[in-house]
Amino acid sequence: MATRTRRPERRQEPLSRERIVAAAVELLDSVGESGLTFRALAERLATGPGAIYWHVTGKSELLAAATDAVIGGALAADDLRATPRDAVRALALGVFDALDVHPWVGAHLVSTASHSPTLPLFERIGRQVRALGVPESAQFTAASTLMNYILGVAGQNAANTRRVEPGTDRAAHLDRVAGTWAELDPEEYAFTRSVTEQLRGHDDRAEFAAGIDLILTGIAGRP
Amino acid sequence: MATRTRRPERRQEPLSRERIVAAAVELLDSVGESGLTFRALAERLATGPGAIYWHVTGKSELLAAATDAVIGGALAADDLRATPRDAVRALALGVFDALDVHPWVGAHLVSTASHSPTLPLFERIGRQVRALGVPESAQFTAASTLMNYILGVAGQNAANTRRVEPGTDRAAHLDRVAGTWAELDPEEYAFTRSVTEQLRGHDDRAEFAAGIDLILTGIAGRP
DNA sequence: ACCTGAACACCGTTCAAGT
DNA sequence: ACCTGAACACCGTTCAAGT
Secondary structure, three states: OOOOOOOOOOOOOOOOHHHHHHHHHHHHHHHOHHHOOHHHHHHHOOOOHHHHOOOOOOHHHHHHHHHHHHHHHHOOOOOOOOOHHHHHHHHHHHHHHHHHHOOHHHHHHHOOOOOOOHHHHHHHHHHHHHHOOOOHHHHHHHHHHHHHHHHHHHHHHHHHHHHOOOOOOHHHHHHHHHHHHHOOOOOOOHHHHHOHHHHOOOOHHHHHHHHHHHHHHHHHOOO | OOOOOOOOOOOOOOOOHHHHHHHHHHHHHHHOHHHOOHHHHHHHOOOOHHHHOOOOOOHHHHHHHHHHHHHHHHOOOOOOOOOHHHHHHHHHHHHHHHHHHOOHHHHHHHOOOOOOOHHHHHHHHHHHHHHOOOOHHHHHHHHHHHHHHHHHHHHHHHHHHHHOOOOOOHHHHHHHHHHHHHOOOOOOOHHHHHOHHHHOOOOHHHHHHHHHHHHHHHHHOOO
16 A cells, blocks of 8 residues: 655755765766766756755865865774874875775865865874874974875876776776886986886885885984 | 068967967966966967967867976976985975976876876986985885875965965965964864974975975985 | 756857968 | 867856745
8 A cells, every 4th residue: 555645756855065065976986077067966966056056155165075075084093002103004095095986086185275174184194293203393394294295196196097097907007107108218218217117017005105104214214 | 761561560470389388377377277268378379269279189288288398497407416315305396496486387297197297307306216326126116205295295385375365475374374273173183283383484395395305314214 | 944947157179261 | 281260068156036
């Protein structure tokens, strides 16, 4: 027996900032940055483009909120038993992995405020820097350097995934880049050519972690 | 006595890729990223928007070419008598200073290829890494780490100058940021608050250089 | 209070037509 | 070969009008 009061299939729960941001993240993940359109978003939410503006001031706020949501999720609770060095590594790799799933975040992490969502990341890094025993006067520089390195990699990875058509896998892409490097002018690009083999078949994630370790060594070994 | 054949004031030398890119850089410098429009560019070149497409395939190529032009200019010849450490510093600061004049470059340096114009920078850094005596197996990581740090700072600076309205000077801006930091939740943002004083009145450029030194120390002190 | 969707003021890009 | 500029297919954003 069908219920008398059936709510129409199409009527969704009311619009909310939360639902809008979630839909924006989905759209960004599936169609990429150019796919985030107020019209596409409105269609997905079964409403008109104007409705979105009641909950969100504009596109840049929407992007910031989407970035916030992803990064907030990536900054899991610290493992209190880890060494500071391991905690920094875990923090950095958490961001790295989140960007792997949501490549569009990289570009907007970089272009976003000295405010959210980079601030929580800065705080988390800073705490570990302090735990490392870095003297107070050097803490700001140490935390900033780690932060800027992480954001730099984030941006580069975002650029890479944007350039590569979604189908190709990492290995194929690296091979292609290595191929172009091998064809560079031997004199003008002597160094780049010499590290071509290190590029081919290297692991982005491991490479990223190695950079973190390098900086940590620099922080520990400050003269 | 006026010459008989006077060329009309308005007729410029013919369009060329070079002139177009130069005009684009000017437009980006003076009006910012949102000011670079095919219509505005066409007006500046006294032609129609379609004409530009004969010399350039589209907007992204135009931006890449503009970025190329700026970075190419920033990578001056190495001082052969400098130590590798000083050469890396000079290289990095050259990029930093170029971005100070052309803030829009930061965003596009990050989002641009593993190809030009980051490749010449990578090559230049790599040569100095080699000169530092880094063993071959570690050269790629060392150069990448420096590179990613530089690009990270580039992106952040671009984001900062974009956020600040053109009038405000650095000191005022830092003061404003420091003000917001001082109001953060004391528990949630304990570290950030503790370095507020180091932020206020710090020197972006010196801070950037300090980060380079930190990484160089890490490279030298690799275990 | 919240939603609708047409309308506005732009974009990048194309292309027939000119020289 | 190179340029012109109207036209196309989009954008983000606004806003009168609805519920």
